[in-house]
Amino acid sequence: MFRARQIARYGAVQRPFLSRSLATSSSSSTTSKGPTGVVLLNMGGPSKTTEVYDFLLRLFQDGDLIPLGRFQDKIAKFIAWRRTPMIAHHYAEIGGGSPIRKWSEYQAAEMCKHLDQIAPESAPHLPYVAFRYANPLTEETLAKMMSDGVKRAVAFTQYPQYSCSTTGSSLNELWKVSERMDPDRTISWSVIDRWPTHPGLVSSFADLIREQLKTYDESVRDDVMLLFSAHSLPMTVVNRGDPYPAEVAATVYAVMTELKFKNPYRLVWQSQVGPQPWLGAQTQDTVNNLVKKGETNMILIPIAFTSDHIETLHELDLEIIGEAGVEGITRAPSLNGHPQFIKALADIVKDHLSKGVTASKQYEMLCPMCDKEVCKGSRKFFLE
Numbered sequence: 001m002f003r004a005r006q007i008a009r010y011g012a013v014q015r016p017f018l019s020r021s022l023a024t025s026s027s028s029s030t031t032s033k034g035p036t037g038v039v040l041l042n043m044g045g046p047s048k049t050t051e052v053y054d055f056l057l058r059l060f061q062d063g064d065l066i067p068l069g070r071f072q073d074k075i076a077k078f079i080a081w082r083r084t085p086m087i088a089h090h091y092a093e094i095g096g097g098s099p100i101r102k103w104s105e106y107q108a109a110e111m112c113k114h115l116d117q118i119a120p121e122s123a124p125h126l127p128y129v130a131f132r133y134a135n136p137l138t139e140e141t142l143a144k145m146m147s148d149g150v151k152r153a154v155a156f157t158q159y160p161q162y163s164c165s166t167t168g169s170s171l172n173e174l175w176k177v178s179e180r181m182d183p184d185r186t187i188s189w190s191v192i193d194r195w196p197t198h199p200g201l202v203s204s205f206a207d208l209i210r211e212q213l214k215t216y217d218e219s220v221r222d223d224v225m226l227l228f229s230a231h232s233l234p235m236t237v238v239n240r241g242d243p244y245p246a247e248v249a250a251t252v253y254a255v256m257t258e259l260k261f262k263n264p265y266r267l268v269w270q271s272q273v274g275p276q277p278w279l280g281a282q283t284q285d286t287v288n289n290l291v292k293k294g295e296t297n298m299i300l301i302p303i304a305f306t307s308d309h310i311e312t313l314h315e316l317d318l319e320i321i322g323e324a325g326v327e328g329i330t331r332a333p334s335l336n337g338h339p340q341f342i343k344a345l346a347d348i349v350k351d352h353l354s355k356g357v358t359a360s361k362q363y364e365m366l367c368p369m370c371d372k373e374v375c376k377g378s379r380k381f382f383l384e
Helices: 002-010 020-026 049-061 072-093 100-118 138-147 167-181 199-213 244-258 283-292 310-324 339-355 373-383
Strands: 036-042 125-131 152-157 188-192 225-231 265-270 298-302 329-331
Touching: 036 100, 036 138, 036 167, 049 072, 072 310, 100 125, 100 339, 125 138, 138 167, 152 167, 152 339, 167 188, 167 373, 188 339, 188 373, 199 244, 199 298, 199 339, 225 244, 225 283, 244 265, 265 283, 265 310, 283 298, 283 310, 298 310, 310 329
Parallel strands: 036 125, 036 152, 152 188, 225 265, 225 298, 298 329
Antiparallel strands: none
């Protein structure tokens, strides 16, 4: 009761907690207590154009991502209906659907293969993907896990930098679905809620940037502008105290440290939706203004994404780079199936399991100006 009151009052607890299954497994590191489910959490994307409306509807109904007030559901239906033709056309232009499911399932499978080798004490590791707005939805994934007999699981966000609009929303959904589908808590969860400066993530980004820099003539290579682009946030979310901007900046600084600050760089923000103020400067405005000032060599780096999807393949490649029409403006490849990145994912899970903590200490704390009951409820669920 004290723990519940503490969370209800402060939205946080002041120490890490061992989940039931992790506490059990830590007592015998040489005996496998598997299977261990590892669930990659992400926003997702429609795999074909016929799924676009449902994807947009779920997205705009999510007040954690796009707060629309008391008429959220009605407004969401209208926006989804109005935007579906244009967004479906965008997906058609990149091949008819998002590749994010393909890459997420590949990353999960390869990560678990590697985990079985480096962490036999928690093997076998079973790979799962749970998307917030597209198939496979959280309900489908949880049903599959229960059918597979999973008793312990790691919810592993694929947003390296935490935001209540992304990771927070996915964990809130996982909590609500678990309460409905697994009321007896047959699955014991722990959470990897952020990893913005993990060495494997940083070195993977740095490696891809170095390879892209090699496409420029050596005489201009050190002067190529590096534009790190991340999904923007409404300023209402930023002003609530969301840690995302600081954590994205931490990733950028760590990558630039790896690159020895040889190139000029900036952090910019993409994917603003609606008329309200969002975090800037916007990526497209930045590129256009730099071109006007005579900057013709720059690399866009999707620093907050772990695989290709519409925001890389369409927004960055076609809308921003394509419309700029400048040969020297390119994009660094996404992480996708990069072997070093797959290894990093496995290392992160292994380290998490070996420590036996339920979540990071940062996850214990709500945004300073947050008063959402759903955020308190999900933390109570995962941290108790």
